[in-house]
Amino acid sequence: MDQLNPPTRLLMGPGPINADPRVTRAMSSALVGQFDPWMTATMNETMDLYRTVFGTKNWATFVVDGTSRAAIEAALVSIVEPGQKVLIAVMGRFGLLLKEIAERVGAEVVTIERPWGTVFTDAEIEEAIRAHQPAVFATVQGDTATTMNQPLAGIGAICRKHGVLSYVDATASIVGNTLLTDEWDLDVVSCGLQKCLGGPSGSAPITISERAREVIEARAHVEAGLSDGTAGQGVRIASNYFDLGMLMDYWGPTRLNHHTESATMLYGARECARLVAEEGVAQAVARHALHGAAMAAGLKGLGLELFGDQAHRMNNVIGVKIPEGLPGDELRAALLEDFGIEIGTSFGPLAGVVWRVGVMGYNARRDAVLATLAGLEAELRRFGVRVPAGGGVDAALDHYRDNAR
Numbered sequence: 001m002d003q004l005n006p007p008t009r010l011l012m013g014p015g016p017i018n019a020d021p022r023v024t025r026a027m028s029s030a031l032v033g034q035f036d037p038w039m040t041a042t043m044n045e046t047m048d049l050y051r052t053v054f055g056t057k058n059w060a061t062f063v064v065d066g067t068s069r070a071a072i073e074a075a076l077v078s079i080v081e082p083g084q085k086v087l088i089a090v091m092g093r094f095g096l097l098l099k100e101i102a103e104r105v106g107a108e109v110v111t112i113e114r115p116w117g118t119v120f121t122d123a124e125i126e127e128a129i130r131a132h133q134p135a136v137f138a139t140v141q142g143d144t145a146t147t148m149n150q151p152l153a154g155i156g157a158i159c160r161k162h163g164v165l166s167y168v169d170a171t172a173s174i175v176g177n178t179l180l181t182d183e184w185d186l187d188v189v190s191c192g193l194q195k196c197l198g199g200p201s202g203s204a205p206i207t208i209s210e211r212a213r214e215v216i217e218a219r220a221h222v223e224a225g226l227s228d229g230t231a232g233q234g235v236r237i238a239s240n241y242f243d244l245g246m247l248m249d250y251w252g253p254t255r256l257n258h259h260t261e262s263a264t265m266l267y268g269a270r271e272c273a274r275l276v277a278e279e280g281v282a283q284a285v286a287r288h289a290l291h292g293a294a295m296a297a298g299l300k301g302l303g304l305e306l307f308g309d310q311a312h313r314m315n316n317v318i319g320v321k322i323p324e325g326l327p328g329d330e331l332r333a334a335l336l337e338d339f340g341i342e343i344g345t346s347f348g349p350l351a352g353v354v355w356r357v358g359v360m361g362y363n364a365r366r367d368a369v370l371a372t373l374a375g376l377e378a379e380l381r382r383f384g385v386r387v388p389a390g391g392g393v394d395a396a397l398d399h400y401r402d403n404a405r
């Protein structure tokens with residue numbers, strides 16, 4: 001067996017994207033024991049950096065080891081008791097993932113649904129909360145499957161007014177779109193590294209409000225081998241690995257042993273957040289808006305039609321309709337083979353109908369946008385689609401000229 005030698009790729013799909021070289025460099029740093037003072041100080045720094053990323057002062061801000069859905073599961077299994085009602089606003093595949101996870105947690109799940117490519121209004125959500133009176137409201141900010149960005153600025157306040165905890169999956173949207181956890185009164189928000197944060201998948205940052213923390217701590221049960229004999233309280237959280245109470249004890253001053261924190265993923269997560277803190281969250285969002293809009297202009301310049309309500313599209317993922325009769329997956333394969341560029345397929349009702357092009361993290365750059373448009377133009381022509389010569393690159397360059405920063 002040979003040494004690993006992955007091909008060089010430009011990952012312009014809906015994630016993962018190419019990790020920032022600073023992140024992979026940080027991840028090759030030496031391992032240190034999990035209770036080494038240097039390690040615990042690095043964990044504390046990471047908590048602090050993610051407070052900046054999430055826009056929060058929540059003490060309970062840390063990373064769950066696992067991919068983005070690890071934090072989703074941790075959130076839902078820890079804040080929802082079996083039998084409690086959870087209302088989920090579903091506008092795409094990842095809303096359905098929340099539904100599935102909430103069902104597995106034993107919740108009584110109620111959904112409201114929107115056609116893929118659209119978002120909910122505050123009024124629709126408030127009406128459903130009033131009608132169903134759930135314990136928890138859960139939604140996705142950016143549903144990668146549809147490219148839509150659910151407005152959230154008013155949602156936290158609505159939830160608080162009705163005594164409901166809110167959970168938001170911001171895996172695809174964070175740092176590419178504005179997300180203000182505290183200002184918007186959101187209770188639990190989680191994400192992953194592999195989109196606009198510019199890292200690999202495998203670490204899932206999460207932030208937990210004091211209100212949600214109280215709910216979780218009311219269900220505290222210390223692991224048998226670590227307990228001082230104090231009885232647990234409330235309904236025990238059904239997962240050991242994803243028990244946010246135990247995770248808070250591990251990340252907090254008691255440093256009560258739980259899993260063995262992955263030093264390598266911690267280094268990666270820390271560097272992702274350090275990059276954002278250095279650039280500034282608002283500047284990072286503006287960068288995604290600039291390059292995402294340039295890509296959208298370029299795709300239109302190729303004569304392609306964009307998918308979904310463009311007024312509510314995430315800055316960082318663009319859905320584009322596959323020209324009628326074109327074998328979309330074959331063209332994607334050719335783009336990968338000839339140019340080393342990956343764009344995304346779609347799921348469910350959009351499979352075979354829409355490609356998804358991501359412009360995120362390290363790849364939210366002018367050269368990455370222009371190379372993708374040039375490659376796509378060439379492949380479209382080779383597949384028999386009539387495209388305006390240079391139409392994609394020109395439209396993107398015009399966008400850059402007119403929106404210089």
Ligand SMILES: Cc1ncc(COP(=O)(O)O)c(C=O)c1O
Nearest residue numbers: 067068069094142144171172192
């Ligand atoms: C919005 C959203 N939520 C959740 C997930 C699941 O993430 P993971 O594959 O990292 O578990 C994804 C993955 O693409 C996503 O886009």
